[in-house]
Amino acid sequence: MTATVHEKDVRGHVPTDLPRARKGRGGALGIRAAQLAVGVGILLVWELASGRFVDDLLISRPSEILPELWSWIDSGELFGHAISTFSDAALGLLAGGVVGLAVGALLGQSARLAAVFEPFITALYTMPKHALIPLFIMWVGIGSELRVLTAGVIVFFLIFYNTFFGIKDVSESLKNSVRIMGGGPADVLFRVSLPSALIWVVAGLKLAVPQAIVGVVVAEMLAGGEGLGYLVALNAGTFNSAGTFAAIFVLLFVGFAVDRILSWATKPALLWKSSAN
Incomplete structure (x- = not known):
């Protein structure tokens, strides 16, 4: 019983931490990608709007x-x-x-x-x-x-x-x-x-x-x-x-x-x- 509980603890502990770490790195990359997309989007809208909707x-x-x-x-x-x-x-x-x-x-x-x-x-x-x-x-x-x-x-x-x-x-x-x-x-x-x-x-x-x-x-x-x-x-x-x-x-x-x-x-x-x- 003790061994079983210990194995369960080990199995439960390691996988929970690793996905969190991966999720943290992935979340940071996702934020950077979103920031880049917003910046590029602003520049594209600006380029297209100038001379068409707003005097350049x-x-x-x-x-x-x-x-x-x-x-x-x-x-x-x-x-x-x-x-x-x-x-x-x-x-x-x-x-x-x-x-x-x-x-x-x-x-x-x-x-x-x-x-x-x-x-x-x-x-x-x-x-x-x-x-x-x-x-x-x-x-x-x-x-x-x-x-x-x-x-x-x-x-x-x-x-x-x-x-x-x-x-x-x-x-x-x-x-x-x-x-x-x-x-x-x-x-x-x-x-x-x-x-x-x-x-x-x-x-x-x-x-x-x-x-x-x-x-x-x-x-x-x-x-x-x-x-x-x-x-x-x-x-x-x-x-x-x-x-x-x-x-x-x-x-x-x-x-x-x-x-x-x-x-x-x-x-x-x-x-x-x-x-x-």
Whole structure:
């Protein structure tokens, strides 16, 4: 009887797991195939609708956009504009992220400072940041400094708020444990508060990276002589819809790639937080 039950368990256990694994792989492939089909279907509908149902001056055609994009790649024009956009976005992300992290940690640690300054920062946060670009032009001109400043201001508020609320969310019992063991404010901050708020900071970073690119692109569209935003505005201004869509597709593709890379890079931090809980 025991042997029979054991065999039944073994026979019942192994086949159940294997089909699940196969089903998981098959399901992932099915999703990828469906995504590819949707993408191809959109392009086909777009190609057929342009010039028949919608004026091709407004939406162009995929068959016209790809040659336009390739001509930019072949001439090297695209890389110059892309480097300008993403280098400014990276500088703005770095500057705004460092300042936002520092200010968020400082106010998160001090209830008194938070009570004094947080309403002013909230008031600035609620204001559309792109409305400040004309003022920034008066301050720094229309060069790279404008784009970096715009991206930095946007990133600052995203990182600040996530750091601030992440640290405020840390259990007081954890902080008191460090204090009881003789730890000072720096120990509480670097050994408890910041590690515990890591998932908040990572979430803010994932929001800040695309928003830094958005800030730079908007600044380039309004007052720029280079960059992908300038390329969009230039082609739209000359009613070149193929060129406009080509520049938009580059921004779409790079933004998607950056999001996937960031998700992969921040996965260990999120796993650590999940295992800690």
